[in-house]
Every structure is written in C-alpha cells, then in structure tokens.
Amino acid sequence: MKVRLKIWRQPNAAAPGRFETYDTPDLNPNMSFLEMLDVVNEDLTARGQEPVAFDHDCREGICGTCSLVINGKPHGPHRGVATCQTYMRSFKDGDTIVVEPFRARPFPVIKDLIVSRKAFDKIMQAGGFISVRTGAAPDANSLPVPKPAADEAMDAAACIGCGACVAACKNASAMLFVSAKVSQFALLPQGQPERERRVLRMVQAMDEAGFGACTVTGSCEAVCPKNISLDFIARLNREYARALLKGG
Amino acid sequence: MNILRALFQTTLGRKYLMAGSGLILFGFVVGHMVGNLQIFLGPAVLNRYAHFLQSLGELLWVVRLVLLAMVGLHIGAAILLTLENRRARPLAYEGGGAYGASLASRTMIYTGLIIAAFVVYHLLHFTVRAPVDLTPHDLATMKTTLDGKEVHDVYRMVVVGFQQPLVAAFYIVAVSLLSFHLGHGVAAMFQSLGLRNRAWNPAIQRFGQVASWALAIGYVSIPLAVWLGLVK
Amino acid sequence: MKLQSNIPSGPLAQKWDKHRFELKLVNPANKRKYEVIVVGAGLAGASAAATLGELGYRVKNFVYHDSPRRAHSIAAQGGINAAKNYQNDGDSVYRLFYDTIKGGDFRAREANVYRLAQVSVNIVDQCVAQGVPFAREYGGLLDNRSFGGAQVSRTFYARGQTGQQLLLGAYSALCKEIAAGSVQSFTHSEMLDLVVVDGQAKGIIVRDLITGKISRHSADAVVLATGGYGNVFNLSTYARNSNATAIWRAYKRGACFGNPCYTQIHPTCIPVSGDYQSKLTLMSESLRNDGRIWVPKKKEDCRKDPNSIPEEDRDYYLERLYPSFGNLAPRDISSRAAKRVCDEGRGVGESGLGVYLDFADAIKRLGEQKVRERYGNLFDIYHEITNENAYRTPMRIFPAVHYTMGGLWVDYNLMSNLPGLFVLGEANFSDHGANRLGASALMQGLADGYFVIPYTIGNYLAAQKPGSCPKTDHPAFKEAEENVVGIIRRLLQARGKRTVHSFHKELGRIMWDHCGMARNEAGLKRALELIPALREEFWHSVNVPGSEADLNQSLERAGRVADYFELAELMCRDALERRESCGGHFREEFQFPDGEAKRDDENFAHVAAWEYQGPDKPPVRHVEPLVYEEVKMTTRSYK
CATH class of the missing domain: 1.20.58.100 (Fumarate reductase/succinate dehydrogenase flavoprotein-like, C-terminal domain)
Structure with a gap:
C-alpha cells in the first residue's frame, strides 16, 4: 500500500510552520504508524532531505513519549492505544493522512511534530507526590487499603502523561491529567496528609501554565490511550471544592 | 486560599460559578414551565397564578435580582472561560477534530448567547410589556377581572403573542436551543460540581436527557396549542 | 591494575550492617557543599537523585527524554521481588539471595546479592508509602504472585504495569526534590563524555538535544544510571532511544566494562514481521503456563494453516526435550530450543523465525472464557500488533534481546575503578551474574538508588575537601x-x-x-x-x-x-x-x-572486566575472582 502524507514541518519554535505533502514508498499494512514514518524518513534522508522529527521511545504504548495528531485525532483512529500502537492496516491504500503536532499553547512546538510537555512536569512538581523520605516508610502491610480503592487508584495511576487529553480538548484543558494524579492519591490512605495542599497547588500550577478549563466535552477520555475516565475529573472538582471549604 | 478569590480566578472556581448559576437557572426554567403550563387549565387559573407572582412585592424583586445575578454570572463566566479556552488552543487541526465531543458540548457559548438574546426579548415582551410585537397590540392595556379585581390578562397576552407566527417561531427555536443547551449542561453541571461518580453516572445522564426533553416539550406545547386553536 | 571489590569481611548476613557502620559520613551541614551529577532517571537514577537530594546534596539530574518520567523502566510488566514472606510460604532474605545467585548461574558476587535481598523488603515499604497502587487482597493487604526461578510467592505487582508504577513513584519523589530546589532537572540533555580530573570522575559533557548546545558540568561525584545496551542488536524489547553512550564513553575514559557478553534473550516475544520493524514486543512468560509450544515436523508444512496440520505432524519440542519442565523450561533453554528448530528450517511465519504457542488445548480444557480471563489483555496486545486472533489460530513467538547483565564494573560500593564514578541499575554489571531472574531488575534498580548509593557515596565524598571540585575551565x-x-x-x-x-x-x-x-x-x-x-x-x-x-x-x-x-x-x-x-x-x-x-x-568463576587501552589497541581483560563463602556452586538441571 501507499499513502499520501500531509505533515506539519516547522524548523524550530520561533519559525513559522507549514504543511508539506509526501508520497510514501510502498508500505506493509502490518507496519506501525511510526515505522511508516521511519520508512518515510529513510527515504527523505536518502534523497538528501531532512527527515521529519517526531517523538517516540518505547514503542509499546507505555512511556508516553509519542504524540501526533492523525487526521484530527491524537494517537490515531483507534480508542485506547497510543500512536506507536496504531498500524497502517487501519488506513486504506491511497489515503491522504494529515499528521500534525499536538496543538496547545502550553505545549509549544519544538520542531516538526515534537512539542514540549514541560508544563506537565511543572504541575507534578507542584504537588504530584507524597512527601515521604527514603527510609522513613513503615512496613508495607501496616496500612491496609481496601481493594476497590486500590483498584480505582490504579485506574487513575495508569496515566502515561502523553498529553493527548490536552491535544484533543478544544480548550487545551489538562484536567484529565491532573485529575488522574489527584485522584490516585486522594483514594489512598497514604495521600491523606497532603490531600488539600496537593489539589490546590496542582490546580494553581495547571492554571499558571495556561491550560484551558474543562467544558466536559469528553474528547480527552475518547482519545486517552489508557482509557482514563471522566469520573476522575468529577473527583478533582470535588477534591478542589473540599480543599477550598476546608481552607486547605 | 481565599474561597472568593479561588471562585473568580481559577478555572475550577469559574466552573463552579457556571455550574452553580446554571443550577439555579435550571430550577427557574423548570418552575417557569410548570407555572406556564397552567394555561391549559384555563384563563382564570393562569391569571390567578400570574397575579400571585406579581403581588409578591419585594420578594418578587429579590427573586428577580437573584436570577439576574445568576444570568450575569453565568454569561460572564462563560465569556471569560471561552476567551481563555481559545487562547489555550490557538490553532485548529487541519485534519478535523472534536473527536468524542457532542455538538451540544461544542456550541454551548453560541446556544447560550442566542438564549440570552431571546430572554431579553422575552422579558421586554411579557414582563416589561414593551411594544415589541410584530402586529400592534398593547399588552400593557390587556386587563381582566379576577375575583372582582382588575389584573393583567396574561392568558390573553400569551394567546395574542403566539398567534404571530414569527414570534412563536423565535420562541420555539429559543426553547429548543435551551433544551439542547441543557442536554449537555445538566450533566456537565453535576460534573463540574464534582457530583458524579461511577454509581450515579447513568442516572445523571438519563436525568439530563429527560429533563431537557421535558422542558422542550412543555415549552413548545404552548405556542403549538395556540396555533392549533386548542388555547384561544 | 588490580580490581578491588571492597567486599566487607565477616559473616555474609552482617556484611552490609557492618559496612554501613564503617562507611565515612558527611556532616549534614557539609552535604550542601557537595555537588552530585546523576545521569538517567529510570528506577535507579530517579531514586538516587531524589534520595541524594533529600540528604542535602546538590544534585543535577540529566535525561535525554523530554521528561524524567519516560525511562524504559516504565515498560517492565511483571513485578518486583521482595523477601517479605507475607504469604507465609517459607520465603526469607536467604532464600531470595540463594534463588538470585543460582538464577545467575553462580556468576554474581555473593555479598552484593545478599545485600540486594536484604534491602528488597525496604523497597516495597518505600514504594507503598509513595502511593504506588500495588495489587491488594480483599482484606486490604498486599497481594503476591509467583514468578520464574522461585518456589515461593514473593512478587509484588501493579497489574501488568509494575515498572510504570514504580518509576512514577520514583519520579514523584524526584518531583518533590526538584520543587524543593535540591535537585536541578535537565531534560533533553544527553551525556556525551565523562570528565576525569587527576584520575577521578569530576564532571560530564552534555549536549542539549533541542539547541545542540554543548555544556560542561562539574561535580564532586558522577552517578551513571543509564540502563542497558541491548540495542546493540538493533531489534530488541528496549525503547528505541535506549543507548550505551554514557557508559561507553565512561569506559573510554578508563572505567572497566564487566562481563559485556552477558545478554538475556527472552523466549516469548512477538516475532519480527518485516524488514521495516523497529521494535520487538514482549509477551508475558505466564502464557507458557497454558500454551503449548510446537513447530511442524516437516519443513513443507511451515507455510500451511497451523490448524490444518494434524497432531501427529506437530513437534512439541519442549515437551519432547525437557519432559519434566516441558513448556515451562527456563528462559535460556526455551530460547535456544526455538532457535534450533528454526535453524533446522522448521520455523513458522513469513520470516521463518517463529514457533507456535498454541492455546487450543487450554481452550478445550478450560473453555475460552477462562482463557480470556487469565490472558485476555495479552491476547489483545497480540491482536493489536499482528491482527491475528490467538483464540482461533496459535500465536507465533520468537526470542528477543531484552536485558544485559553486563555493564560497567563496580565494587561493593557501586563505585567503578574510576574513583568518583558510581554506576547503578542495569548500567552496572553487579547483581545478576550471567542470567537475571524475572522481577529482579526492578528490585536492583531501586535497591541501588534508594538504599545503597545514599550510604556509599558519602564514604567517597567524605574524603573530598568541600569545594574542591574542579571548575569547568579546567x-x-x-x-x-x-x-x-x-x-x-x-x-x-x-x-x-x-x-x-x-x-x-x-x-x-x-x-x-x-x-x-x-x-x-x-x-x-x-x-x-x-x-x-x-x-x-x-x-x-x-x-x-x-x-x-x-x-x-x-x-x-x-x-x-x-x-x-x-x-x-x-x-x-x-x-x-x-x-x-x-x-x-x-x-x-x-x-x-x-x-x-x-x-x-x-x-x-570470575568477572571479566575490560579496560580500554586506546583506539588502536586491544583492551585488557582483568579478572575479579568470584569467591563463594556461603553457597556451593552446583549445576542447574531442568530434566
């Protein structure tokens, strides 16, 4: 199969970008989308052009490095997978595929399809942790956690920090990302001592980074490669209100 | 953090304002519909209800001011959030987008502003009784006697108002949009206030849909009844 | 050069305690006068950087990723071992130690492995306190599962994402220290050389991957936690960007490389499907509990629909060769057997490099529903990648490179032969001998970072005068x-x-x-x-x-x-x-x-540590004998 790619090219953060069209060499439908880009890059390199820069690492859907908006959808056409788990058999021979970087003001483009997601680290540094010194921990079984709470915390903790939720949201809201971390710790007894402080600080960092507000469109949940639920956003809203009322 | 500052300055706070004011306005539109449906019980019942409301005096003004404040908050927060949200996402996707987002959720600001415009017209029409009709009727002079007292003939105003096709059409469009707006808004309100979880989700979703359809049917039934001559 | 392992004297069980007492300490007020560079933020790097920051050292952490949360530790699925004996099934520090030594085919240091088993219990405590959502039983206490190479249930897990959860725990600790100002985080920053001043590691050269700018960073000590080097093979289960540059360039500055040939090849990976392939994906070994491995007896059957090949024409070679262990033969044995049958031309799939892992019998015996419950997510992954339904046709699997036991040589303090250069996690050679057991990599990374380096680095720094670290214009x-x-x-x-x-x-x-x-x-x-x-x-x-x-x-x-x-x-x-x-x-x-x-x-029975001699000269092979005071070397047999 062959496809035509319309890819966003941008030399650096300061320079303007534009779409370029490339016709791919012959492809195997069992290639992953990123392997297809590898092939295109090999071809570009051989022809003396600069290859397309794109983010990727583990290529098994867990590191959260890969991004890309494929035909308008972060991580491509399927639910519950990352771009690296998207395969060319999801497209048809002769298709035109539009490939763009994540678009959000807090995620500036670094080059071509690569964006900076430092804003997420900033939010995590504001409170995405439990303050426990190494060596100070009590025995692991001294603190029982009800299985349903542990399971729900794990559902939230599955977030890979890829930023697709922000990319999909028409408001570039980071609520799903923030809610996942806030919920994980709010559900666990270990997270209680810093419960109010954490949510207040993380929301503040989120706002300072310039993410938009949640208007409950559900786009984030629909593109999340780990199927993180909107319910966690409701929980974040609840946690924040609780923290305000308690004067956290 | 200071609660008031948080309410007005953080994204979550503003969403609480949206949802809180939305909740009160939702309560109002439900009450308003139930009141108006008394038109089907005949002129006397509706006019007595209208007179009861008008005779509340200061209390009526308190209610009016609260509602006005809610409208102000709701619209103000909406505009502020919309501007901020657009700033956060300056570029649209070439390849399309809005994956997984319903049309209602994406158009809340538009449906909301049209509804706001309608509310202004509607207030001028029936509350201020300003001459905004297309055919010259002086609603302000429409009076009737109820239990020996002279009161506004609200029943007649409604009938005369809705006998004009364009007025009725605007009304129908507006309440349909309101229903559409609430189809997303009711469930979102619970979400923004944090009043949703796995157990309650299906019920809340259902409630939002039923409520918005019921409002549409209830409100639209009045001009329809006038047209069909069921209410004259 | 003589390699000094610096293993403390005394009985095995008391070595670490005794050593901790003997290590020199840095006075708390002086700690902030020392600068430490930590390269890498996987389990070992992030835990080390966070803990050193907590202690009061000024830490600089470098990663080539866009965020310290992305290192490939994140991809580990199965779990982490700890000798907690929560199951009351006879586990102990000694048993974990022995299993690990034996699993490593008696090519690891006794003292290091014993320490690893000792601190394993602290690791799980630490991670739970950080909010890692380990699997729980209904009573609210921690659940365990069994893993290869052990007869007890000592593996703690968080669904199939244990590595991710532990890494995010360490990352959260790192975030806390970055926020506190004790750790400075450099992302998109790749270490390209080690700076050695008067025979001691005192800094690194870094390239900013966004701007291309080269910068110099000096420190009182350098800690490398940059992972393994399996990507030498191009196709592996490693992340695409995992690389050996940091340890390799340190090697070229004089750090010895221990046992470079020890590579672990995992038997159950999804086979290569074409020339374009960039990456191999691991399928959990647990599949071999119910799946049967076979290839056709006749070469000409290899391209046929496997379901059309009659029972008598199939060769269940593991069951044939290793009747007592059958399909559960250890990793190295299974991998080699698969290679053998493929070399004979009986491999299946487009490339001829694959064997069947067949669940037909299991489905017949247990029903499809039960198989789905046990392995549903793995079947889904398989389907995602190959577009094949493993409930209907057998899976195809093939071995793939996924871990390197070798790495930079370090002593008991995790310091290389270059003073001031510490090497942690997969980047060092230390604890797994010639073969690593499942669920031990996570344990080692965190043991090194949370519980070893914080003590041992002090011993080195105490001998350095505060403020004596060379300036970058040296x-x-x-x-x-x-x-x-x-x-x-x-x-x-x-x-x-x-x-x-x-x-x-x-x-x-x-x-x-x-x-x-x-x-x-x-x-x-x-x-x-x-x-x-x-x-x-x-x-x-x-x-x-x-x-x-x-x-x-x-x-x-x-x-x-x-x-x-x-x-x-x-x-x-x-x-x-x-x-x-x-x-x-x-x-x-x-x-x-x-x-x-x-x-x-x-x-x-020794460690081979190679010393670089210059571009045109062959390296010198040094030898550190492995002295076994406690256990007796025996032959592993799986018949």
Whole structure:
C-alpha cells in the first residue's frame, strides 16, 4: 500500500510552520504508524532531505513519549492505544493522512511534530507526590487499603502523561491529567496528609501554565490511550471544592 | 486560599460559578414551565397564578435580582472561560477534530448567547410589556377581572403573542436551543460540581436527557396549542 | 591494575550492617557543599537523585527524554521481588539471595546479592508509602504472585504495569526534590563524555538535544544510571532511544566494562514481521503456563494453516526435550530450543523465525472464557500488533534481546575503578551474574538508588575537601568538550550515502547471528572481522543530514550507533574469551550431550572486566575472582 502524507514541518519554535505533502514508498499494512514514518524518513534522508522529527521511545504504548495528531485525532483512529500502537492496516491504500503536532499553547512546538510537555512536569512538581523520605516508610502491610480503592487508584495511576487529553480538548484543558494524579492519591490512605495542599497547588500550577478549563466535552477520555475516565475529573472538582471549604 | 478569590480566578472556581448559576437557572426554567403550563387549565387559573407572582412585592424583586445575578454570572463566566479556552488552543487541526465531543458540548457559548438574546426579548415582551410585537397590540392595556379585581390578562397576552407566527417561531427555536443547551449542561453541571461518580453516572445522564426533553416539550406545547386553536 | 571489590569481611548476613557502620559520613551541614551529577532517571537514577537530594546534596539530574518520567523502566510488566514472606510460604532474605545467585548461574558476587535481598523488603515499604497502587487482597493487604526461578510467592505487582508504577513513584519523589530546589532537572540533555580530573570522575559533557548546545558540568561525584545496551542488536524489547553512550564513553575514559557478553534473550516475544520493524514486543512468560509450544515436523508444512496440520505432524519440542519442565523450561533453554528448530528450517511465519504457542488445548480444557480471563489483555496486545486472533489460530513467538547483565564494573560500593564514578541499575554489571531472574531488575534498580548509593557515596565524598571540585575551565573539561565536538563534526562531515539506520540494522544482524542466543568460536571470530569493517565503512559513508545546532534525531542516533560498533566488538571479544557456557552466554562448544550449558567453574568463576587501552589497541581483560563463602556452586538441571 501507499499513502499520501500531509505533515506539519516547522524548523524550530520561533519559525513559522507549514504543511508539506509526501508520497510514501510502498508500505506493509502490518507496519506501525511510526515505522511508516521511519520508512518515510529513510527515504527523505536518502534523497538528501531532512527527515521529519517526531517523538517516540518505547514503542509499546507505555512511556508516553509519542504524540501526533492523525487526521484530527491524537494517537490515531483507534480508542485506547497510543500512536506507536496504531498500524497502517487501519488506513486504506491511497489515503491522504494529515499528521500534525499536538496543538496547545502550553505545549509549544519544538520542531516538526515534537512539542514540549514541560508544563506537565511543572504541575507534578507542584504537588504530584507524597512527601515521604527514603527510609522513613513503615512496613508495607501496616496500612491496609481496601481493594476497590486500590483498584480505582490504579485506574487513575495508569496515566502515561502523553498529553493527548490536552491535544484533543478544544480548550487545551489538562484536567484529565491532573485529575488522574489527584485522584490516585486522594483514594489512598497514604495521600491523606497532603490531600488539600496537593489539589490546590496542582490546580494553581495547571492554571499558571495556561491550560484551558474543562467544558466536559469528553474528547480527552475518547482519545486517552489508557482509557482514563471522566469520573476522575468529577473527583478533582470535588477534591478542589473540599480543599477550598476546608481552607486547605 | 481565599474561597472568593479561588471562585473568580481559577478555572475550577469559574466552573463552579457556571455550574452553580446554571443550577439555579435550571430550577427557574423548570418552575417557569410548570407555572406556564397552567394555561391549559384555563384563563382564570393562569391569571390567578400570574397575579400571585406579581403581588409578591419585594420578594418578587429579590427573586428577580437573584436570577439576574445568576444570568450575569453565568454569561460572564462563560465569556471569560471561552476567551481563555481559545487562547489555550490557538490553532485548529487541519485534519478535523472534536473527536468524542457532542455538538451540544461544542456550541454551548453560541446556544447560550442566542438564549440570552431571546430572554431579553422575552422579558421586554411579557414582563416589561414593551411594544415589541410584530402586529400592534398593547399588552400593557390587556386587563381582566379576577375575583372582582382588575389584573393583567396574561392568558390573553400569551394567546395574542403566539398567534404571530414569527414570534412563536423565535420562541420555539429559543426553547429548543435551551433544551439542547441543557442536554449537555445538566450533566456537565453535576460534573463540574464534582457530583458524579461511577454509581450515579447513568442516572445523571438519563436525568439530563429527560429533563431537557421535558422542558422542550412543555415549552413548545404552548405556542403549538395556540396555533392549533386548542388555547384561544 | 588490580580490581578491588571492597567486599566487607565477616559473616555474609552482617556484611552490609557492618559496612554501613564503617562507611565515612558527611556532616549534614557539609552535604550542601557537595555537588552530585546523576545521569538517567529510570528506577535507579530517579531514586538516587531524589534520595541524594533529600540528604542535602546538590544534585543535577540529566535525561535525554523530554521528561524524567519516560525511562524504559516504565515498560517492565511483571513485578518486583521482595523477601517479605507475607504469604507465609517459607520465603526469607536467604532464600531470595540463594534463588538470585543460582538464577545467575553462580556468576554474581555473593555479598552484593545478599545485600540486594536484604534491602528488597525496604523497597516495597518505600514504594507503598509513595502511593504506588500495588495489587491488594480483599482484606486490604498486599497481594503476591509467583514468578520464574522461585518456589515461593514473593512478587509484588501493579497489574501488568509494575515498572510504570514504580518509576512514577520514583519520579514523584524526584518531583518533590526538584520543587524543593535540591535537585536541578535537565531534560533533553544527553551525556556525551565523562570528565576525569587527576584520575577521578569530576564532571560530564552534555549536549542539549533541542539547541545542540554543548555544556560542561562539574561535580564532586558522577552517578551513571543509564540502563542497558541491548540495542546493540538493533531489534530488541528496549525503547528505541535506549543507548550505551554514557557508559561507553565512561569506559573510554578508563572505567572497566564487566562481563559485556552477558545478554538475556527472552523466549516469548512477538516475532519480527518485516524488514521495516523497529521494535520487538514482549509477551508475558505466564502464557507458557497454558500454551503449548510446537513447530511442524516437516519443513513443507511451515507455510500451511497451523490448524490444518494434524497432531501427529506437530513437534512439541519442549515437551519432547525437557519432559519434566516441558513448556515451562527456563528462559535460556526455551530460547535456544526455538532457535534450533528454526535453524533446522522448521520455523513458522513469513520470516521463518517463529514457533507456535498454541492455546487450543487450554481452550478445550478450560473453555475460552477462562482463557480470556487469565490472558485476555495479552491476547489483545497480540491482536493489536499482528491482527491475528490467538483464540482461533496459535500465536507465533520468537526470542528477543531484552536485558544485559553486563555493564560497567563496580565494587561493593557501586563505585567503578574510576574513583568518583558510581554506576547503578542495569548500567552496572553487579547483581545478576550471567542470567537475571524475572522481577529482579526492578528490585536492583531501586535497591541501588534508594538504599545503597545514599550510604556509599558519602564514604567517597567524605574524603573530598568541600569545594574542591574542579571548575569547568579546567583543561580536562576543554579536552572532553573538544572530543565531543570532534565526534559530532566527523559524523556530520562524512556526508556519505548510507543512512544510520541501515548501519544499525546490519550491525544488529551480525550480533544476532554471531553473538546472540548461541555463540561459537568461528562465529565470534567472523563477527570480529565484520564489525570493524562495517565500522570503517560507517565513518566514511554514513549520511547524517541536518546540523549540529538544532534538534537532529539522525545525529543523536549516529552517535549512539558509532558507540555500538565498538561495544559490539567488545561483547564478541568477551564472548570469545569466556570459554564456557553459563546463563545467557551459551557457547556451542561447551555443552553436555543433551544440550545443557556446561559451566567451567575451575577456569571461569570470575568477572571479566575490560579496560580500554586506546583506539588502536586491544583492551585488557582483568579478572575479579568470584569467591563463594556461603553457597556451593552446583549445576542447574531442568530434566
């Protein structure tokens, strides 16, 4: 199969970008989308052009490095997978595929399809942790956690920090990302001592980074490669209100 | 953090304002519909209800001011959030987008502003009784006697108002949009206030849909009844 | 040079306690006067950086990722071992120690492994306190599962994402310290050289991957936690960007490389499906509990629909060769057996490099529903990648490179032979001997970072005068920076016709064929001719587009591949010199008639540590004898 790619090219953060069209060499439908880009890059390199820069690492859907908006959808056409788990058999021979970087003001483009997601680290540094010194921990079984709470915390903790939720949201809201971390710790007894402080600080960092507000469109949940639920956003809203009322 | 500052300055706070004011306005539109449906019980019942409301005096003004404040908050927060949200996402996707987002959720600001415009017209029409009709009727002079007292003939105003096709059409469009707006808004309100979880989700979703359809049917039934001559 | 392992004297169980008492301490007020560089933020790097920050040292942490949360520790699925004995099934520190030593085929240091088993219990406590959502029982206490190489249930897990959860725990600790100002985080920053001043590691040279800017960083000590080097093989279960550059360039500055030939090949991966493939994906070993492995008896059946091949024409070779362990034979044995049948031409799939893992019997016995409950998510992954339904047709699997036991040589304090250079996690050679057991990699990474380096680094720093660390205008920094710039310029100026990727692929092929699952003298010698020739061609005809002053992924990869050529050569050299079979290192000349690995304890019960001698001279092989005071070396048998 062959496809035509319309890819966003941008030399650096300061320079303007534009779409370029490339016709791919012959492809195997069992290639992953990123392997297809590898092939295109090999071809570009051989022809003396600069290859397309794109983010990727583990290529098994867990590191959260890969991004890309494929035909308008972060991580491509399927639910519950990352771009690296998207395969060319999801497209048809002769298709035109539009490939763009994540678009959000807090995620500036670094080059071509690569964006900076430092804003997420900033939010995590504001409170995405439990303050426990190494060596100070009590025995692991001294603190029982009800299985349903542990399971729900794990559902939230599955977030890979890829930023697709922000990319999909028409408001570039980071609520799903923030809610996942806030919920994980709010559900666990270990997270209680810093419960109010954490949510207040993380929301503040989120706002300072310039993410938009949640208007409950559900786009984030629909593109999340780990199927993180909107319910966690409701929980974040609840946690924040609780923290305000308690004067956290 | 200071609660008031948080309410007005953080994204979550503003969403609480949206949802809180939305909740009160939702309560109002439900009450308003139930009141108006008394038109089907005949002129006397509706006019007595209208007179009861008008005779509340200061209390009526308190209610009016609260509602006005809610409208102000709701619209103000909406505009502020919309501007901020657009700033956060300056570029649209070439390849399309809005994956997984319903049309209602994406158009809340538009449906909301049209509804706001309608509310202004509607207030001028029936509350201020300003001459905004297309055919010259002086609603302000429409009076009737109820239990020996002279009161506004609200029943007649409604009938005369809705006998004009364009007025009725605007009304129908507006309440349909309101229903559409609430189809997303009711469930979102619970979400923004944090009043949703796995157990309650299906019920809340259902409630939002039923409520918005019921409002549409209830409100639209009045001009329809006038047209069909069921209410004259 | 004599390698000093610095193993404390005294009874095994008391060595670590005694050693901790004997280690010199840095007074709390002085800690902030010391600067420590930590390269990498996987389990070992993040835990080390966070803990050193907590202690009060000024820490600089460097990662080439866009965030410290992305290191490949994140991909570990199964779990982490700890000798908690929560199951009351007879576990103990000693048992974990013994299992690990035996699993490593008696090629690891006793004292290191015992310490690892000791601190394993603290790791789980620490992670729980950080909010890692480990699996729980209904009573609210921690759940365990069993893993290969052990007869007790001691593996703690968080669904199939244990590595991710532990890494995010360490990342959260790191975030806390970054927020507190004790750790400075440098992202998109790749270490390209180690700076050695008067024989001690005192700094690194870093390239900013976004701007291309080269910068110098000095410190009182340097900690490398940069992971393994399996990507030498090109195709592996490693992340695409995992690389050996940091440890390799440290090696070229004088740090010895321990046991480079020890590579672990995992038997159950999804086979290569085509020439374009960039990455291999692991399927959990647990599948072998219910799946049966087979290939057709006749070559001509290999392309047929497997369901149409009658029972009598199938060769369930593991059940045939290892009747008592059958499909659950250990990793190295299963991997080699798969290679053998494929070499005979009986491999299946498009490439002929694959064997069937068949669930038809399990489905018949348990019903599809039960199989779905046990393995549903794995079947889904398989379907995602291959577009095949494993409930209907057997899975195809093939072994793949996924861990390297070798790494920079370190002493008991995790310090290399270069004073001031500490090496943690997969990047060092220390704890797994010639073969790593499942669920032990996570344990080692966190043990090194949370519970070993915080003590041992103090011992080194206490001997350094506060504020004595050289400034970055020292000639050694200048020389190292020039070296880095020189490499980059050479790569960019070659302007040849072949892409970096094509070289990497060819190198990987050579390594897989000659230094992979089974090695022999002729093959290794052949590889030692092919690799230098390919390396020569690389430097002349590689095509690296773009510039140095920009984000340039081709350049990044070129630098890494340039190092792989040299490292590959050292791996082959080490494999050639180790004339025995042990763990992941299987020399075809050294096997029992039944195909079992034949260890040679008389001549090879030692660590081989290679010392760089310069570009044109062969490296020197040093030997650190492995002295077993506590356990007796025995032969592993699976019959």
